[in-house]
Every structure is written in structure tokens, then in C-alpha cells.
Amino acid sequence: MNRDGNEEVTNNTFAIIRKAYEQAPFNRLLGFRLDRVDTREGQISFLAKPELIGNFHQGILHGGVISAVIDTAGGLAACASVLARIKGLQPEEATHRMARMGTIDMRVDYLRPGKGTEFRCVGTVMRTGRKVAVTRMELFDQEDTLVAVGTGAYLVG
């Protein structure tokens, strides 16, 4: 148990999830790093590389980068919350289950322009059922300013 009372995802399951996220070509293109994940929350971070800019004149993040990281952080939390419940999970089954998971739908609310140099997005599970998980996401810049929030529904079983 970590100090927030959430059981950490076991090292084995954590390693499988991390590998899947790090191997995804689009996550690599955007530079998404998986910082941490437990049974209730996951965090993705990235640097504001020049290629991620949307508005040439103002130097702010493209809305599509924001929606991408919000979807990714929500999916991470949903995935971990489901896999962590399975005792003695084997790598093959984990991979098989992850392949069948997917985002049903997602909402993104753009609160402030993404002007920072580094961002982190936290996905938190609101509820995990047998079929659907619902998560809320929050995107912060390096000064902990809240840049965007989101909500996602994920098919998990």
C-alpha cells in the first residue's frame, strides 16, 4: 500500500503496461513518458518540443497534443485499475486483455493556453465496472497551473 492507501500495481503488471505504452509509436513521437501508475491513478509527462506547437505566433501547445495526453493518461489509469484486480496475472493474458480495451469516448476542456515547457497529466479512476471504467484527467504545466481537464469512458472487459 502506498501512503494514499492505494495498492501499487504489482511490479510484473506495471512492467507490462509500461512496455505497451513505451512501444506505442505515437507515444514515442510525442515524447510521452509513463511516470507512475497505481490501481487508481496514472501520470504521463512530456516536454513542450517545437513540433508540438499549434499556434506559430504564440508558441502554445496544439489542442491535439492536449487531447492525446488526456486520452492516454485516462486509458493508463483505467487499464491499471482493471489489471491490478487480477491475481497472478500472466504477461500473455495481460497483453491479450489490453488489446481488447479501448476508449469509448472522451471529453476535453481547454482551460488555459498551454504555454509551459513541461507538462504532466494525471488520470484518476472514478469507477471501474466489469465492462466500463470512467476516469477524470487533469493536465498541469511545470508550475502546477491547471491547463486542461477531461473525462473518459473506457471499455475494459
Next chain:
Amino acid sequence: MNRDGNEEVTNNTFAIIRKAYEQAPFNRLLGFRLDRVDTREGQISFLAKPELIGNFHQGILHGGVISAVIDTAGGLAACASVLARIKGLQPEEATHRMARMGTIDMRVDYLRPGKGTEFRCVGTVMRTGRKVAVTRMELFDQEDTLVAVGTGAYLVG
């Protein structure tokens, strides 16, 4: 007037919008092309490059690519619907107005896995007010299979 009864955005305004979209670094990274835009609709297309893949094993588009193009196509339609109403719009004013526009929020519904080789996303304006425009978006693969739909609210004035 085009054959659907929508006045085309004047060549001048169209050129300004196209330039803004083509200059955005993230649109270039993803290979987004502005196919067409009139006062009610806009279309963005792109090829399923290997870097846009989310699931390594299944070779399907990353959800973040889908949300990015849906936001972009909706913003294109919203932007054009507003700028087209201004008679004799000068380039400086167009640039100034576009810099103040932005997505308020967006919903994406993922209907089917993005397994195609080429995709096009159509954004359609549902209503343009003085402050807010609302658009619906549809993403199709090269066989016109509906892959995802979305809805966006944009601040336009």
C-alpha cells in the same frame, strides 16, 4: 455559391486560413492536409503513417491522432464560418482574430478501430453565434467507413 448552396470562403480568407493550418508545427508532424473549406464545412485528411500507430500489435491509429484531427477539423469549420461573415477582411485582422479563437471543449466518440491507410475528417458547423460556434465532426477511412464522431465548442469572438 457551390453546389451545396454554401458560399465558398473568399479566396483571400481561404488562403489565410490554409497558411495558418499548414504552418502549425503539430499539423505538419502528423501530416494533416487542408482539403477544402467553405462557410459551413471543412475537411482535413492524412495518411496512416507508422508513427501514428497506437497499438503495436494491431496496427491501428492512436486515439490521440483521432482526437487531434477531430479538434482540428472542427476548429477549421468554426474559424471559416466566422471569418467568412466579415466583408473585406484584411490579412492582419484575420490573423488577429484567429489568434483569439480556441477550442472551449470537445467530445470524441471512438466507433471503430482506425485500421485504414488514409483518413479524412469533416467538420460541420451546427451554429455560429457572436461568441461561440458549435461543430460536429466525422472521421472516415478510405472506404468511407465511419471511424469516429465528435462535437466541439469553439470561442470565436
Next chain:
Amino acid sequence: MNRDGNEEVTNNTFAIIRKAYEQAPFNRLLGFRLDRVDTREGQISFLAKPELIGNFHQGILHGGVISAVIDTAGGLAACASVLARIKGLQPEEATHRMARMGTIDMRVDYLRPGKGTEFRCVGTVMRTGRKVAVTRMELFDQEDTLVAVGTGAYLVG
């Protein structure tokens, strides 16, 4: 087959769905009528009774009435699309299946003030899977002015 190419929901299944909607106390409180339903679309209509007003001074529909009818019309279309696929559906099974269905999430976009005297809301299925159905909804007043649109995800299996 009706003229739009959609098979009509069989009379039996239609009657079961109609009964469930008409028995729901809240639908009766608001005066929701089930106008029609086939395998792809359903329509709910209602009169702008004084109790449904939100803004005392302006006499416009409460946003909660609009969200309620949008959820109801989407659920109707989702439900019918699923039940219509089951050949020889018996009333007991239909009731059992409907009891397990439910809205996962919903978005409502308020386009114009609801100032009319009578409204109708059409729910259209975008996709029905084994577990989830996605619908789009449109609310019109008696002059066919588009007042609001919505999107819903429904758990159907």
C-alpha cells in the same frame, strides 16, 4: 422495411419498449410521448408545459428538460437497435434486457433558447456493438428549428 431502408422494429418488441417508456414516472411527469421507433431511430415529443420552464422572465425551457429528452431519445434508439436484432424476442427477455441497459455518458450542446410550444427529439444510432451503442440526438421545435444536439454512449449488453 420502411422507406428509409430500416426494418421496423417488430410490433411485439415495439409494444414492449413503448410500455416501458410510458410507464416511467419521470417521462409521464414531463409529458414525453414515444412517437416512433425503428431499428435505427426513435423520436420523443412533448409540449412546452409551464412547469418545464427554466427562466421565469424569458419563458424558455429549462436546460434539464432538454438534457432529459436528449438522454431519453438516445436511449430509445439504442434500446430498439439492440432488441430488434434478437429474433423471436419474448416479453420477459425484453424486459430483462432493458433493465440491464443504461446510459454510460451523454453530452448536450445547447444551440438556441427553447422558445417553442412543442418539441421533438430524434435519436439516431451511430453504431451498435455487443456491449456499447453510440447515438446522436437532435432536438427541434415545432418550426423545425434546431434547439440542441447531443451524443450518448449506452451500455446494451
Next chain:
Amino acid sequence: MNRDGNEEVTNNTFAIIRKAYEQAPFNRLLGFRLDRVDTREGQISFLAKPELIGNFHQGILHGGVISAVIDTAGGLAACASVLARIKGLQPEEATHRMARMGTIDMRVDYLRPGKGTEFRCVGTVMRTGRKVAVTRMELFDQEDTLVAVGTGAYLVG
């Protein structure tokens, strides 16, 4: 200042908002009570009257009641956050400003069946700009079980 560090909405402004919510016919039909409101949060509560039931067999709240209270609690928080910023606000101006406010769009996530006897919905402002306010909402039953969450964008200026 209250103990959470939020300035309470002045008595005058609070009274104007309360009156507007209590006079809205649909709020009265559903039995919505305005419990409290400050510059960042507002709470609406109601009893699970028989007329608010959606599913006859299961005795659970209609989804439309849930979406209605979520919209109402978000609008309350958005409205208060804006009016509280205006020093020396006169009743006429408050009424005038409230009449021009409205929901742009809203998302509702239904997490668990609404089986309780009494419910309360808290709306919290995420950001208030000059034109748009964004709020998150949470609906609890009498045992503080989280039944639904939501997000709304409101036009405020």
C-alpha cells in the same frame, strides 16, 4: 472568508441567485433546493420523489433527473463565481446578467444507479473567464456514494 478560503457570495447577490433558482418552475417541479453557494462552489439537493423514477421495476432515478441537477448545480456555481466578482452589484443588473448566461454544453457520466432517498449535487468552478466558465459536478446519495459526475461550459459574459 469562509474556512475553505473562499469569500462567500455577499448576502445581497446570494439572495438574488436563490430567488432566481427557487422561482424556476422546473426546479420547483423536481423539488430542487439551493443549499449553499459561494464564489467557487454551489450545492443543490432533492428528495427521490416517486415522480422522479425512471425504471418502474428497479425504483431508480431517471437519467434525466440526474442530468438536470448536474446542469443546475454547474450553472449555479458558474453564475455565483461571476456575480461575486462585481462589487456593489445591484439587483437589476444581477437579473439582467443572469438572463444572458446559459449552458453552452454539458457532459454527464452515470457511475452507479441512483437508488438513494436523498441526493445532493455539488458544482465546482474550474475556471471563470470573461466569457466562459467551466465547472465540474458530483452527485452523491445520502450515504455519500458518488452516483454521477459531470462537466459543463457556461456562457457568462
